[in-house]
Amino acid sequence: xxxPSVQSLKLPLTxxxxxxxxxxxxxxxxxxxxxxxxxxxxMQTFAEYVHDGEVDTxxxxxxxxxxxxSACVGAAAAGARTMTATSANGFALMxxxxxxxxxxxxxxxxxxxxRALSGPINIHCDHSDSxxxxxxxxxxxxxxxxQEAYDLLLVALKAAENHDVLLPAMVMYxxxxxxxxxxxxxxxxxxxxxxxxxxxxxxxxxLLDKKPFTVGPLDFHDYYFEHKRQEIEGMLHAPAALAASAxxxxxxxxxxxxxxxxxxxxxxxxxxxxxxxxxxxxRYAVDALREQGHAVGLMKLRTFRPFPAAEIAAALGGAKCVxxxxxxxxxxxxxxxxxxxxxxxxxxxxxxxxxxxxxxxLGGRDTGPDLLEQAFEEGLRxxxxxxxxxxxxxxxxx
Amino acid sequence: xxxxxxxxxxxxxxxxxxxxxxxxxAAIVARQVLLAADGPVVIGNATGCLEVATTLYxxxxxxxxxxxNAFENVAATISGVETAYRAFQEKGRLAEKWxxxxxxxxxxxxxIGLQALSGALERGHRMLYICYDNQAYMNTGxxxxxxxxxxxxxxxxxxxxxxxxxxxPRKDLTAIVAAHHIPYVAQAAPHNFMDLTRKxxxxxxxxxxxxxxxxxxxxxxxxxxxxxxxxxxxVAANTCFWxxxxxxxxxxxxxxxxxxxxxxxxxxxxxxRYAHLFEGDGEPELVAEIQAxxxxxxxxxxxxxxxxxxxECRDEKKK
Numbered sequence: 001x002x003x004p005s006v007q008s009l010k011l012p013l014t015x016x017x018x019x020x021x022x023x024x025x026x027x028x029x030x031x032x033x034x035x036x037x038x039x040x041x042x043m044q045t046f047a048e049y050v051h052d053g054e055v056d057t058x059x060x061x062x063x064x065x066x067x068x069x070s071a072c073v074g075a076a077a078a079g080a081r082t083m084t085a086t087s088a089n090g091f092a093l094m095x096x097x098x099x100x101x102x103x104x105x106x107x108x109x110x111x112x113x114x115r116a117l118s119g120p121i122n123i124h125c126d127h128s129d130s131x132x133x134x135x136x137x138x139x140x141x142x143x144x145x146x147q148e149a150y151d152l153l154l155v156a157l158k159a160a161e162n163h164d165v166l167l168p169a170m171v172m173y174x175x176x177x178x179x180x181x182x183x184x185x186x187x188x189x190x191x192x193x194x195x196x197x198x199x200x201x202x203x204x205x206x207l208l209d210k211k212p213f214t215v216g217p218l219d220f221h222d223y224y225f226e227h228k229r230q231e232i233e234g235m236l237h238a239p240a241a242l243a244a245s246a247x248x249x250x251x252x253x254x255x256x257x258x259x260x261x262x263x264x265x266x267x268x269x270x271x272x273x274x275x276x277x278x279x280x281x282x283r284y285a286v287d288a289l290r291e292q293g294h295a296v297g298l299m300k301l302r303t304f305r306p307f308p309a310a311e312i313a314a315a316l317g318g319a320k321c322v323x324x325x326x327x328x329x330x331x332x333x334x335x336x337x338x339x340x341x342x343x344x345x346x347x348x349x350x351x352x353x354x355x356x357x358x359x360x361x362l363g364g365r366d367t368g369p370d371l372l373e374q375a376f377e378e379g380l381r382x383x384x385x386x387x388x389x390x391x392x393x394x395x396x397x398x
Numbered sequence: 399x400x401x402x403x404x405x406x407x408x409x410x411x412x413x414x415x416x417x418x419x420x421x422x423x424a425a426i427v428a429r430q431v432l433l434a435a436d437g438p439v440v441i442g443n444a445t446g447c448l449e450v451a452t453t454l455y456x457x458x459x460x461x462x463x464x465x466x467n468a469f470e471n472v473a474a475t476i477s478g479v480e481t482a483y484r485a486f487q488e489k490g491r492l493a494e495k496w497x498x499x500x501x502x503x504x505x506x507x508x509x510i511g512l513q514a515l516s517g518a519l520e521r522g523h524r525m526l527y528i529c530y531d532n533q534a535y536m537n538t539g540x541x542x543x544x545x546x547x548x549x550x551x552x553x554x555x556x557x558x559x560x561x562x563x564x565x566x567p568r569k570d571l572t573a574i575v576a577a578h579h580i581p582y583v584a585q586a587a588p589h590n591f592m593d594l595t596r597k598x599x600x601x602x603x604x605x606x607x608x609x610x611x612x613x614x615x616x617x618x619x620x621x622x623x624x625x626x627x628x629x630x631x632x633v634a635a636n637t638c639f640w641x642x643x644x645x646x647x648x649x650x651x652x653x654x655x656x657x658x659x660x661x662x663x664x665x666x667x668x669x670x671r672y673a674h675l676f677e678g679d680g681e682p683e684l685v686a687e688i689q690a691x692x693x694x695x696x697x698x699x700x701x702x703x704x705x706x707x708x709x710e711c712r713d714e715k716k717k
Contacts, residue, residue: 029485032478058485060477063517067474070514073467074442074478080485082478096468206440206463207483207492216466217453 004254008186015143015178018150018185019085019111019171020045024055025193026157028109029080029200032060032071036090037123038175039113043085065090069097069108076106077215079205081161084108087175088115091129095136101168102137103231104216105203107160108168110138111153114276114327115175116363124364125175127275127328131304131337137231139169139238140305142275146183147255149173152302154188154196155245155257162241163203167234174277176364192252238306259308261300262315264290268297270379271319271353273342275301278325278360278367285372296376301338309345316342317349320383323375325395327361335392354382360395371395399596405433409461416459417451421624423614423631424448424530426588428501431528431610432462434598439497442476444506445469447537447616448530470510473518473527476500480523497602498525504545505535508571519578519607526601529571530614540619544569547639548691549684550671552619557674562681567691575609576645582608584644584653587631593642593653600644613640621670630668637665638696643703652703659696662689 013021020042023031031050033043050059060075062068065086076082086094091112101108117128130140141156143149152171160169173179188196202208206215219227239259246257263283265271274282279300289296299315301308316322324343326336334340339357346352358375361367375395382388412432418425424447432439441464443449449466452459467475476498486492502511507529515527534552535541542555548567551557555564576583581604586594594612601608613631617624634640635654639662642654666672666685675681700706 029489030478030481032481056485056488058481058488060481060521062474063513063520067471067477067514067517070467070471070474071478071481074465074475074480075482075485076478077465078440078479078482080478080482082482097471100467206465206479207486207496212460212462212464214453214458214460214464217455217458218450219455223455 004252006188006192006252008188008253010184011187012182013146013150013185014041014180014182015146015149015173016042016113016180017045018146019153020049021187022150022153022193023083024049025188025190026081026083026154026197027055027194028057028083030058030060030072030075030082031084032062032068032075032082033084033086034062034065034068034090036065036087038115038179039085039087039090039111041179042111042113065093066097069094069101072108073097073101073104073106076101076108077104077206079202079208081200082108083110085111085113087113088117088129091133092117095133098133098136098138100216103227105166105231105234106168107166109153109157109160110168110170111149112170112172113175113179114172122363123175125177125327126362126364127172127326130170130172131328134305134337137167137235138305139167139242141169141171141303142301143171143173143178144277144279144300145178146181146185149178150185150187151249151253151255151257154193155242155249158197158245159238159241161200162237164237165234165241166203167231167238172276177277186253188252196248196252235306239308242303257302259303259311260315261302263298263300265297265299265315267295269295269320269383270376271297271299271316271322272372272376272379273299273301273322273324273338275304275338276327278327281367281369282325282372285369285376288369289373289376294376294380296380307341309341312342312345313349316346316353317351319353321379322346322353322355323358323379324355325358325360325372325375329359329362339392354386354388356382356388357392358395359392365396367396399599400434402592405595408433408436411461413459413461417454418447419618419624421617421627422447423532423588423616423627424503426627427528427530427612427614430588430591430594431499431598434595435497435499435602437497438494439499440465440476440479442472442479442498442500444472444500444502444511446503446506448501448503450537469506471514472500472502472506473511473515476525477518477521477523480525498523500525500527502527502529503537504529504531504533505543508544508569516578519575519580519609522606524606526598526608526610529611531611532614532616532619533568534616534619536616536619545571549666549675549681549688551674552671562674562684572611579648580607580609581605581647582644584609585611585640585642587613587635587640587642589628589632590635590642590654597644619671621673622668633660633665633668636660637662637692639665639692641696641699643699650699650702650704652699652705655705662692
């Protein structure tokens, strides 16, 4: 791999700082947002950029997340590069409009600072907010740390705006664990970011095009299905667009962002699947167990939508047991969302691994290496006996 | 102000061939408003009759850029369009002056869209919000809304054996909007089209939010002959059920004072939705209550418009 082509600037940034800094460098036309913990500092920081004249962005301080996303739709349909950010209940309040943004093919980019969805009310991390919107038609990328929070927002924006895709994108990172944790983040110079994202060229724009057209008409059984099929087609183009965007980004930074990432997984008998900050903890647990002579590894899933089924099958196909850890519960489902989809992705693998599921960390419950080691140990037992005691277990619950 | 003759030469930007009912008040309002709004304009439309009946894909009645997002968020949506416009102006990408008009029915404005409207008004976007008020959820089949007047029968507040229609008075939306202290607020009705035209022009001339509450009869819901749409709003003005007035930078002005204020029965008996108030023994107490409500609101308005001295001054004189 070639080294980075651009000199980076190392800055101490929290996840929220990093996302706000990326937004500042993108300098979007319009941002519409509403404050909610743990996203708040992100928008506060961005508001400072606006009020200090460091960006040209018009900021809409909406009276709710529903209106924030609605205003994003209006601005994006008018031809503006549009961004926002939210968490948890605010994200849930956007729900209706998330689907509309995707169906109107508006490449809005949003940071979602993952927080448990009420109720009971809680402000700490789990993935119940963004996981619930996995069918909304948005590209969904999970960042592990502040560096990825910064990088993936840029990669996602460029892929979303690709005219073969034209779908909105959300980048997630873990509330408090990442949003409020400071790390050294390598940032690009402003010029490099502006050149990377380029000037925004909307596929259509109500204001920049004199031709009048109708956005969001009533669409019955005679056309609705075809329009949904076109939306599906946009999502089918997303993997290539994400790969192209990530490749260009890698050229600038040397940092590579595929849909997933493996760690000591090549010869592993047991591979854990994790998203977000837990991947870091899992690497630590992998090292500890490798020290003890256990053949374990990790697959960090970065891109949840579009779901990289083929890459997952290739990455996990050689294992005896796959342990899927998910920070979300899907009530009444057979396992958590990532479990169900990973297990399905493995269906046609010649020697199918056994797959077990652990739900962990709900409402911000701390999940240390000891808990993940516990999950690995059960995976090792399943791998050696070929016998699953229960498909779905819970880590760290009393 | 633009004359009727001049209006007649303007291009129709809300075209015919739409699926709104013959005699629909909302269609007349949309056409009149677009005729009065000269120059480039973006229309936002809340979910409702006007939206579903004018944009049945692949057809559209709108020869201007038009956006529908959802039911409760047209104010937020148009505020996003207007903000994009400002961003483009700042960057020198757009020189021409555009107008931004949102249409919402009473359901989308008095009820489910009230929060989005309030937020957009407070933020001060340069947009004209038009509530085409037909006093119920007509698109879904005449359910009562916060705009449905006392005594009217709707499908969710029917004239039953025990409860005679809707018992609660409607919200005073125009007053709620006025409380945001925006530059221009007015109430209008399509029978007085010169007044309506003038109000649209005034509203679009202000540098900030403006609001028009326009009575837009629905003969399916109100139960009167389709050809009487403009007659019924005239009766609304002449009974003072729907006064025509405007609030310019906080100052109230009455735009129409009937030579003779007609009794509320003239309004009620015009429409089948009030028929139960007069059948058999009728509901004379309820009718008297409706009359008293109208009288009180009309007097309040006359005082605000300086047409009557405040009550305490008149009480002083009596002493």
